[in-house]
Amino acid sequence: MEAVQHLHSPCLVLAGAGSGKTRVITHKIARLMQPGYGADLAPSQIGAITFTNKAAAEMRERVKDLVGPRAAGKLMVCTFHSLGVRLLREDGEALGLKPQFSILDADDVTSILRDCGATTDAKLARSWQWQISLWKNMGLTSGQAMSVIKTDEEQVAVRVMKLYEERLLAYQAVDFDDLIGLPLKLLAEHEHVRAKWQRQLRHVLVDEYQDTNATQYEMLKLLVGPNGIFTAVGDDDQSIYGWRGATLDNLKRLPQDFPTLKVIPLEQNYRSTSAILRAANNVIQLNPKLFQKTLWSDLGEGEPVRLVECDNEEHEAERAVARIQAVRGGNASGVQAAVEWNNFAILYRANHQARIFEQALRKANIPYKVSGGQSFFDKAEIKDLCAWLRLLINNDDDPAFLRAATTPKRGIGHQTLGSLGEFAGQWKKSLFEALFADSLAAKLNARALGTLHEFGRFVNDLEYKARHTHGAEDAKAFLMEWLKEIGYEQHLYDNEENEKVAAARWNNVLDFVDWVAKRCGGEIENDGGMTTESERKSVLDVAQTISLITSLAERNADQNVVTLTTLHASKGLEWPHVVLAGCNEGLLPFSREEGEISGQQVEEERRLMYVGITRARLSLMVCVLRRRKKGREYVQAMPSRFVAEMKLGEGTPGESPRERIKRLREELAAKAKAAPPPSGD
DNA sequence: AGCGGCGTCATTTTT
DNA sequence: TGACGCCGCT
Numbered sequence: 161m162e163a164v165q166h167l168h169s170p171c172l173v174l175a176g177a178g179s180g181k182t183r184v185i186t187h188k189i190a191r192l193m194q195p196g197y198g199a200d201l202a203p204s205q206i207g208a209i210t211f212t213n214k215a216a217a218e219m220r221e222r223v224k225d226l227v228g229p230r231a232a233g234k235l236m237v238c239t240f241h242s243l244g245v246r247l248l249r250e251d252g253e254a255l256g257l258k259p260q261f262s263i264l265d266a267d268d269v270t271s272i273l274r275d276c277g278a279t280t281d282a283k284l285a286r287s288w289q290w291q292i293s294l295w296k297n298m299g300l301t302s303g304q305a306m307s308v309i310k311t312d313e314e315q316v317a318v319r320v321m322k323l324y325e326e327r328l329l330a331y332q333a334v335d336f337d338d339l340i341g342l343p344l345k346l347l348a349e350h351e352h353v354r355a356k357w358q359r360q361l362r363h364v365l366v367d368e369y370q371d372t373n374a375t376q377y378e379m380l381k382l383l384v385g386p387n388g389i390f391t392a393v394g395d396d397d398q399s400i401y402g403w404r405g406a407t408l409d410n411l412k413r414l415p416q417d418f419p420t421l422k423v424i425p426l427e428q429n430y431r432s433t434s435a436i437l438r439a440a441n442n443v444i445q446l447n448p449k450l451f452q453k454t455l456w457s458d459l460g461e462g463e464p465v466r467l468v469e470c471d472n473e474e475h476e477a478e479r480a481v482a483r484i485q486a487v488r489g490g491n492a493s494g495v496q497a498a499v500e501w502n503n504f505a506i507l508y509r510a511n512h513q514a515r516i517f518e519q520a521l522r523k524a525n526i527p528y529k530v531s532g533g534q535s536f537f538d539k540a541e542i543k544d545l546c547a548w549l550r551l552l553i554n555n556d557d558d559p560a561f562l563r564a565a566t567t568p569k570r571g572i573g574h575q576t577l578g579s580l581g582e583f584a585g586q587w588k589k590s591l592f593e594a595l596f597a598d599s600l601a602a603k604l605n606a607r608a609l610g611t612l613h614e615f616g617r618f619v620n621d622l623e624y625k626a627r628h629t630h631g632a633e634d635a636k637a638f639l640m641e642w643l644k645e646i647g648y649e650q651h652l653y654d655n656e657e658n659e660k661v662a663a664a665r666w667n668n669v670l671d672f673v674d675w676v677a678k679r680c681g682g683e684i685e686n687d688g689g690m691t692t693e694s695e696r697k698s699v700l701d702v703a704q705t706i707s708l709i710t711s712l713a714e715r716n717a718d719q720n721v722v723t724l725t726t727l728h729a730s731k732g733l734e735w736p737h738v739v740l741a742g743c744n745e746g747l748l749p750f751s752r753e754e755g756e757i758s759g760q761q762v763e764e765e766r767r768l769m770y771v772g773i774t775r776a777r778l779s780l781m782v783c784v785l786r787r788r789k790k791g792r793e794y795v796q797a798m799p800s801r802f803v804a805e806m807k808l809g810e811g812t813p814g815e816s817p818r819e820r821i822k823r824l825r826e827e828l829a830a831k832a833k834a835a836p837p838p839s840g841d
Numbered sequence: 842a843g844c845g846g847c848g849t850c851a852t853t854t855t856t
Numbered sequence: 857t858g859a860c861g862c863c864g865c866t
Contacts, residue, residue, distance in 0.1 A: 211855065211856080212855060212856080213855090213856085239855085239856070240856080241855085241856045242856085244856095263856090265856085266854095266855095266856090280861080280862090281861075282860080282861080283850090283860085283861085335856095336855080336856045337856090339856070340856095371855095400853080401853085401854080401855085403852085403853065403854090404853085404854065404855080509852070509853075510851095510852050510853070511852080511853080512851085512852090512857085512858095515857080515858095574842095707856085708856065709856090726852090726853065726854085727853080728852095728853050728854065728855095729853090729854080729855095747852095750852055750853075752852090768853085789857090
């Protein structure tokens with residue numbers, strides 16, 4: 161394959177949906193390491209960058225199969241963010257960041273912003289958070305953002321951002337956006353650091369390149385240097401994260417920024433039938449093209465795409481369930497394969513659509529999982545424990561301090577913390593530092609002071625032990641001892657009136673303990689024929705990596721259940737049989753008020769539709785609602801314009817639904833004509 | 842300080 | 857339909 165052979169200049173692989181891009185990347189990595197092909201790189205000189213931990217894990221696994229565990233272990237396969245962490249931990253001191261800095265998750269950020277903006281309104285805080293994140297992703301500081309603000313709300317957001325920046329510095333904490341922005345700054349401003357990493361990484365491969373934002377592209381450029389060699393793999397037609405800062409400009413600019421860039425399109429699709437692919441192509445061809453590309457497959461025509469009209473959401477769920485049962489029973493025309501539950505997925509635009517499907521599936525006794533729901537690390541009990549660990553790593557992490565000091569309740573109340581906070585602010589110390597200051601005694605009564613000191617000593621003691629506890633077994637013992645000392649199990653039962661819920665929470669805690677302990681290693685692992693003792697890490701080492709990890713993917717992989725997922729989260733996945741739910745105007749081209757949607761937004765929504773269609777291998781069912789629930793009552797629902805764009809003419813039996821869709825589509829067009837046309841299309 | 846009733850309001854989401 | 861904020865009451 162050309163993309164794999166091309167080793168000596170920058171390379172852009174335009175990997176259409178289902179064209180086997182992971183295979184290209186893994187084979188290219190193998191080739192780069194293979195002697196006699198001119199590259200001859202050591203594993204440690206190759207970096208493969210992905211967006212999610214899951215993708216990184218999968219990549220590592222696939223490479224391991226090709227080059228063996230030894231070489232694979234030395235490769236740098238990581239996410240943009242974990243790469244950022246590595247840069248900052250190794251060289252961040254040049255920016256005045258101590259190596260044990262804390263990484264804040266989204267909730268921490270929300271509560272800090274509430275504080276900075278002096279409000280209790282989480283929604284307002286989240287809107288700031290959102291805005292600040294966009295600015296950061298464009299590479300702007302609060303000072304620079306000041307010059308681009310348009311509205312009063314943005315004015316306020318900038319002011320809050322300023323305070324927020326100061327606060328993070330004081331906490332020695334960074335948020336997720338900083339994990340890109342700060343390394344970028346580091347590389348840009350410190351030549352020796354830049355030289356070090358450019359020497360280290362001789363070939364960088366970037367997965368899902370179309371999802372990169374402005375700062376990630378800048379970071380990539382600095383990482384590879386002006387003459388750098390890299391492989392970017394992506395698909396402009398699958399760019400669906402514009403709303404969080406990803407920009408196709410990065411794709412546009414690549415040929416200009418790197419004149420020797422070789423562009424290689426991958427147009428053969430190994431996943432879907434021609435019927436499905438034709439529908440996908442019909443839709444996406446209506447978007448302006450950055451690079452020309454038309455997918456084809458030799459998997460045969462296959463079943464026609466089914467268009468199903470449903471009265472409302474409940475009816476839609478019933479029909480989806482009926483479809484699944486029919487295919488599984490082998491009664492559906494043309495589908496013969498042994499059909500397991502995990503061959504099915506129901507895709508939808510917005511999370512709340514899952515509920516009705518869940519009900520219907522439960523009623524039909526069909527096992528399912530909802531992806532993208534609350535993740536393990538979002539659960540309150542896990543966050544409690546993570547706050548403790550964070551405090552051990554970085555004593556100056558005030559948000560962690562507050563959470564740890566008050567969960568479980570240990571006699572440190574709002575009064576005490578208020579005074580402590582005031583004192584700390586006055587002397588520009590972290591809460592933890594302030595707690596041991598002599599002059600604090602003047603501000604607090606003896607009892608409160610005693611409790612605080614006791615807490616501080618406990619944390620110090622714990623920190624010492626965590627630093628010196630290595631290996632899975634000792635780690636587990638240490639963690640259990642700690643939980644016992646803070647009385648965490650009791651705390652759960654005290655604060656949860658429902659005993660079952662408390663038990664479930666405690667179970668999560670135990671899972672968490674096992675998970676951390678496992679990562680402390682020291683156990684004999686079987687690594688594809690070779691047994692190696694994994695590296696022994698201290699509890700503290702492991703704790704440092706936690707905030708980057710958001711799922712326990714290894715725990716619930718490969719369950720034989722039907723998948724319910726949003727279109728966004730479905731990218732990169734595939735199923736033999738797919739149901740595309742709620743293909744209606746306002747929902748799939750999502751729009752807040754009827755018709756209020758810009759041309760750019762429609763394009764991204766169209767790509768989303770394209771992603772959805774191309775998830776299906778053998779059969780695709782597209783659902784359109786006649787009426788949908790809006791608030792409490794049903795409203796007329798227009799079929800999505802994308803349904804007509806699929807041009808499901810050929811070979812569809814049963815003309816009546818199609819006719820009806822056509823009619824509704826025409827009505828929609830007439831209505832659009834009557835109303836003032838949306839700008840920018 | 843904590844709890845319960847009432848009104849408001851709803852994309853997508855990884856790290 | 858439900859999650860959450862706010863306010864007033866104990």
